[in-house]
Amino acid sequence: MGMMRRVAAAGLCGAALAAALAAPAQGRPAGAEVRAGWRLKDSGTDARFRGLVAVSRRTAWAAGTKGTVLRTRDGGRTWRNVSPPGAQGLEFRDIEAFGARRAVVLAIGEGEASRVFRTDDGGATWSETFRNPDPRAFYDCLTFFDARHGLALSDPVDGKYRVLATGDGGRTWRVLPSGGMPAAQPGEAAFAASGQCLVSAGRRDAWFATGGATTARVFHTADRGRTWTVADAPLPAGDPARGVFALAFRDVRHGLAVGGDYRPGQPSPRAAAVTADGGAAWTPATEPPPAYRSGAAWLPYAHRAALAVGPTGTDVTADGGRTWRTLDSGSYDTVDCAPDGGCWASGEQGRIARLEPIR
Template identity: 70%
Template sequence: MRAMRKMRRLLAPVLCGAALTAVPAAPSAQATAGGPEHREPRWTLTVTGTDARFRGLAAVGRDAAWVAGSGGAVLRTTDGGRHWSDVSPAGAAGLEFRDIEAFDRRRAVALAIGEGEASRVFRTEDGGASWTEAFRNPDARAFYDCLTFLDSRHGLAMSDPVDGKFRILSTSDGGRNWRVLPDAGMPAAQPGEAGFAASGQCLVSAGGQDVWLATGGAATARVLHSGDRGLTWTAAASRIPAGDPARGVFGLAFRDRTHGIAVGGDYRADQASTDAASVTGDGGRSWRGAATPPAAYRSGVAWLPHGRRSALAVGPSGTDVTRDGGRTWRTVDTGSYDTVDCVPDGGCWAAGEKGRVARLG
């Protein structure tokens, strides 16, 4: 477990050599002839004015989004990325934010990762003008990776295994107060199993009850599912290769309670990532590998808001799109991104290294 945590802390510098220039693929006539669900995805980079690495991203709409990243940085835009405001919590410069969840333009909850007290949760109600530290991890054995909210009140955060089981933190008041849930309903972790704090998508939810947790590092990369807000869990093999601390499932996305996509692979740039995506149509009880997977390791994934079978997967070497629910993928952009998020009004955002944040055109 110590080895896994060390590798996770090294994740950012390992990937910094990836391509940094967004090169969107030219759309074909057929792709642009139809409605939004048929058009080729094209990222438009924004100017953030920082070189922080943003692995936390919360899209609010076409014009509004939050990002959180290295050096305690949190930024917010409300004008489509034309301007970004530095709304970092005071005194957070030594922290590593890896996830942020936003309810709207003013309310957000951010997760800083790390062993012991480095894992913290912050909350704002005024657009980041002020923050409250809502949770500071008191257990040196815990390492929190990801955060999700099922609605405006109920949220969960997950830690790597403690005493042989993943630890779940819960809030029922919008992130103001947190408590560790009992682990009686959590399956035992495999030797070396942990989560990846790479994109804020190792813990995701759909609806008011269902939540999924992604793992790697062990013999089998698994997806755990809870249908009761984190009290009881079942586990299924993801079909994404593992067997190494650098391999497994890095990101999940569910468009409803049954249809989900998992992406991952091996985050080392010199290692191939075959079978880097899988899909489920039964809520995560079973997974099947993509017939044509993404071209390389992917850390983030999101369903596109127009159409029910289109999604994007991002990673340091590019962006892939699927139009058939995750069965086949093709590369449409070679820019480096770690995470992606879309919302129903059509707003899609991606974020990654060296201050890169882009909006889908």
């Protein structure tokens, strides 16, 4: 009974946060006094955390520069440094976790700098399960369909994106054949900005986002990476600094794309788009975020509400990504929400925050 009460309370809190975020102040229902905002947690480090996974309101993992991996189990009051030994020279940009004990983390870079590590004991020990042997490959991000099946994405090699696959929870990896992968554009690549350039929904569908070329694009697979289709995305392109930086799908049909131009001070007038057909077509947001955004996440308990974050702030949508309004001006690189309503964000200078009610 106690567990049932705690689950119900978490759901009500998540629903209240979603309603508060979704409704403008002047349109908030009578008696709805709950507002929501980011509450910074002391991470105890100045690492930049572009990798983040929200397990729950109490448990989260963050991965970043200087080979740093942190974990909290008390809502961010304390953080345990669980970094893999000897990883200080690596750049962690993505992390996936399956509870408080099991996680898989990706280091990016050319050649052997791209690596995957796995822990089954909360970071007390780690196993290196992949080290990239090809100097032409550069791995950017990873995703898991379930506790066993996952993918990792590399920038193009020989004119096509390279995809790794695992069927045993990240213990072993293999390069998938490239025959079902469309050709890359000249100069095209994925952005390792938030761990969200490759995402999944359901048991077999995954998407990855690109930029740096004439057109920003989104690739989609419905068979766990064996074959892919590709669609143009109406976000800024035509420059190595522009494109789609993050994707978020609430199911296999409804998704968000955010990005723009990551250079400080550069305009990003079309920084978001939406799809309702699994990524076959993308529609620009009618009122996009005001600047470049690098991360996005759907809010639990709110069918059409989502968050987007970037170095200049956080925006919220209540209509599935068509219109956005600014929630916060703090700098964050990535955002993630757990099924129990716990939403977390992280970024530069050790910044990690949890979305909490403000009364």
